Amino acid sequence: MSRVLIAGAGMAALRTAEALRACGYSDEIVVVGDEKYPPYNRPPLSKEALAGEPTLEQLAFRQKASTEDVVWRLGETVVSADLAGRTVALASGEVLAWDALVAATGVRARILPIPGGDSVRRHVVRTLDDTLELRPLLTPGARVVILGAGFIGCEVAATAVRLGCEVTCVALDPLPMLRPLGPDVAAELLRRHEERGITFRLGVSVSAMAENGTTVELQLSDGSTVTADVIVEAVGSVCAVSWLDGNGLDLRDGVLVDSALRPLVNGSPVDGVAVVGDLARFPNPLFGTGEWRVEHWSLPSDTGRRAGAVLGARLVGEGYDEVVALPFEPIPSFWSDQFDVRLKSYGMPGLADPDGVRLLEGDLADECVIGYHRGSELMGVVGIGMVRLVNSYRDKVGLGKVESP
Amino acid sequence: MALKVVVDMNVCQDHGQCVFAAPQVFQLDDDGRLVVLIEEPDESLRAAVEDAADVCPVQAISIKG
Numbered sequence: 001m002s003r004v005l006i007a008g009a010g011m012a013a014l015r016t017a018e019a020l021r022a023c024g025y026s027d028e029i030v031v032v033g034d035e036k037y038p039p040y041n042r043p044p045l046s047k048e049a050l051a052g053e054p055t056l057e058q059l060a061f062r063q064k065a066s067t068e069d070v071v072w073r074l075g076e077t078v079v080s081a082d083l084a085g086r087t088v089a090l091a092s093g094e095v096l097a098w099d100a101l102v103a104a105t106g107v108r109a110r111i112l113p114i115p116g117g118d119s120v121r122r123h124v125v126r127t128l129d130d131t132l133e134l135r136p137l138l139t140p141g142a143r144v145v146i147l148g149a150g151f152i153g154c155e156v157a158a159t160a161v162r163l164g165c166e167v168t169c170v171a172l173d174p175l176p177m178l179r180p181l182g183p184d185v186a187a188e189l190l191r192r193h194e195e196r197g198i199t200f201r202l203g204v205s206v207s208a209m210a211e212n213g214t215t216v217e218l219q220l221s222d223g224s225t226v227t228a229d230v231i232v233e234a235v236g237s238v239c240a241v242s243w244l245d246g247n248g249l250d251l252r253d254g255v256l257v258d259s260a261l262r263p264l265v266n267g268s269p270v271d272g273v274a275v276v277g278d279l280a281r282f283p284n285p286l287f288g289t290g291e292w293r294v295e296h297w298s299l300p301s302d303t304g305r306r307a308g309a310v311l312g313a314r315l316v317g318e319g320y321d322e323v324v325a326l327p328f329e330p331i332p333s334f335w336s337d338q339f340d341v342r343l344k345s346y347g348m349p350g351l352a353d354p355d356g357v358r359l360l361e362g363d364l365a366d367e368c369v370i371g372y373h374r375g376s377e378l379m380g381v382v383g384i385g386m387v388r389l390v391n392s393y394r395d396k397v398g399l400g401k402v403e404s405p
Numbered sequence: 406m407a408l409k410v411v412v413d414m415n416v417c418q419d420h421g422q423c424v425f426a427a428p429q430v431f432q433l434d435d436d437g438r439l440v441v442l443i444e445e446p447d448e449s450l451r452a453a454v455e456d457a458a459d460v461c462p463v464q465a466i467s468i469k470g
Contacts, residue, residue, distance in 0.1 A: 015459070041464055048463075061464065064455075301459060335420060335462060344420070388433045391421050 002027045002315055005088060005096055007078040007243065008104030009033020011041070012277030012300035014061055016102050019308020021066035024316050029070045030098075032090065034077040037128055038063075043297055045131040046155040047337050050138070051162060054131045078105070083247040083263075083270055100311045103244060103255060103263075103275040104304075107237035107295065112147065115208045119216050122231045125156055137230045140164030145218060145228035147206060149176035151336045151343075153234035154189070157198045158338040160232075168199040168226055170206060170218070180350055181382060182357040182372070188364050188384075189341070196339050201226065237295065239279055254279040254293040260310045260324040261303055272314060274307035276300065286329040286398035287348050287379060294332045294348075302330035331394060344390050347372070347380030347397030361389055369393060377401075407445050409469040410454055414439075416465035423457035423466060430454055 004020060006013045009031045017029050040059035044050075049059060077091040081101065089095050109124035123134045138144065144160045146153045149171035160167045169176065175186035176193065190200060201220060208219040209231075218226045241251045248265040250256035255263050255275040261282060262269035277300040281293040306328050313323040336343040352372035360381065362368035367385030371378055371393075378397050383390025395401070410430060419439050423431040429450060432440045446454060458466040 041462075043462060062458070062467065297462060298460070333422075337418075342418075386437075387419060387421055388435075388437045391424065391433070394425065 002099035003097065004029045004100045004102065004311060004315070005098035006031040006102040006104055007081070007088060008102075008106055008240075008277070009035065009037075009039060009072065009074060010104060010106055010277065010300065011039050011061065012106070012304045013102065013104040014039040014067070015301045015304025016104065016274070016276055016308045016311075017067050017070050018064060019305045020312045020315075021308075023309055023312035024318075025312040027315070029067075030073060030096065031070060032073045032076050032078050032088075032096075034075065035127055035129070036075040038072060038074065040128060042126070043335075045128065046125050046152050047159060049128075050125070050131050050135060050156065050159045054128060054135060056128060059128060078243050080243050080245070081247065083249075083273060086272075088243075100272045100274070100315060102307055102311070103241075103273070103279055104277050105240040105243065106278045107239050109233065110236045110238050112206065112233060112235055114206050116211075117206075117209045119209060119211050119231065121211075121216050121228065122233060124233050125152060126237075134230070134232065138163045138165050141166065143215070143227055143229045144168070144232065145170060145226055145230070146232045146234060147171070148234035148236070149173060149200065149202065150234060150236065151177060151180070151334075153232075154193065154198075154338050155336060156232050156234060157193070158196070161197050162339075165230075166199075167197070168201060168228075169193075170201045170204060170220065170226065172203065172205050174203045176200065176202075180345075182349070182352070182354075182370075184357060184364065185370055185382065185384075189338070192341060193338065237278070239293075241279060250281075254281040256281050256291060259283050259328045261307045261328075262310070272311070274311055276303040276307045282328070284329055285327070286331070287351055288374075288399060292348070296332045296334040298333045299330065302328075329398070331397060333394070342385055342387065343382060344387060345380060345382045346390070346394040347378070349380030349382055351379040360393070362386055407470050408448055408451055408454065409445050410441060410443075411467045411469060412439065412441055413465045413467070416463050417461075418463050418465075420462050422460045422462060426457035426460050427453035431457060 078088045080089045109126040142165045144165040146169045178186045204220045216228045249263045257275045261274045278295045281291045313320040349372035356373035360369045360371040369383045372380040381393040421433045
């Protein structure tokens with residue numbers, strides 16, 4: 001009886017387990033995850049679930065018959081791994097042996113180091129428990145200060161405004177969602193969000209905070225202050241990789257892997273180990289030479305299926321070399337709902353030249369599709385509305401695809 | 406039991422990811438609204454329909470049978 005051990009119990013873990021079963025692996029699969037919940041869908045945590053009554057029933061992924069015998073060890077944490085000895089250790093001290101290991105521990109919300117800032121009024125939105133904790137605080141008139149103006153920050157801001165809160169968004173960047181979308185699109189979204197009642201304090205950071213009764217005073221880097229009843233930090237993520245320390249892996253940004261999602265030690269892949277989801281920094285020839293870590297919703301499924309197929313072939317003993325040699329070129333996609341704005345993207349818009357952002361369809365002030373080019377190549381598209389049209393560009397992004405006008 | 410596709414239209418947000426997975430079964434109409442073309446697809450489409458349910462961002466698709 002062999003054992004696949006999956007560290008992390010999110011969507012990527014589930015898709016990996018399903019893919020292992022789909023390719024005929026029938027021995028043990030053990031999933032160890034630090035949250036007490038089975039895999040659930042995270043995007044609604046900053047949107048519908050935060051606006052309504054968040055429940056696990058609504059968010060949990062459906063369980064397929066093929067994975068009914070997976071052993072879920074929830075509420076437990078993997079604290080170290082020995083890749084040579086093929087074991088992991090849990091926080092409880094228990095040591096589990098494995099024949100194949102999947103790193104699916106993902107990311108945590110980043111917490112800013114702010115002087116005086118250990119207030120109980122600070123929140124993040126990453127897990128169901130985070131959203132359950134935040135939801136009752138978003139009452140009409142509550143002063144909500146969002147730190148960060150990326151997608152999650154803007155989604156939480158839009159949800160809080162809809163719930164009647166007074167929302168201020170504080171960010172170091174001069175425009176919301178600037179890095180992924182570029183200045184023109186970001187400026188247009190700033191205009192729309194200000195119109196809907198979000199106050200933006202851009203180009204500033206928080207230098208200190210102080211509790212004052214039931215509120216918190218935030219001191220900003222430009223000398224001004226903001227008062228908050230609730231603070232939500234949405235300033236990116238930190239990879240949960242420390243449990244892999246000591247194995248010679250490249251852990252500088254997630255885990256460096258090859259196209260079969262095997263981690264590399266001195267340039268050589270470690271067979272029997274795979275990295276999936278937010279952690280995998282993998283090559284994608286569709287977008288050029290290099291390796292990228294992508295935190296979009298589509299990647300846990302793409303990488304989970306790939307890892308399951310590779311590990312499954314090895315464990316079952318059928319066609320391993322052939323499976324490893326298959327190309328792996330997923331097209332990242334994400335969406336974001338902010339008020340009535342549906343943003344949808346395919347590809348890697350962030351790889352565009354600074355002057356490579358061009359309107360492909362529609363009108364920036366209304367609905368549109370924007371192309372992100374490097375030279376004449378379309379690296380990514382972003383749609384504001386126009387879902388059917390932006391979807392039609394999905395197969396046109398990437399090197400050597402259709403050249404855009 | 407025959408394969409049956411059920412989309413919860415209260416949950417569906419017309420992302421259209423299912424259309425990539427199973428274009429024989431799902432389509433976005435001219436207004437961008439999701440239309441289920443075949444509610445009881447042939448068994449040969451099972452894998453495609455399963456894939457469509459998996460890639461639905463709001464998990465609005467369920468499969469019976």
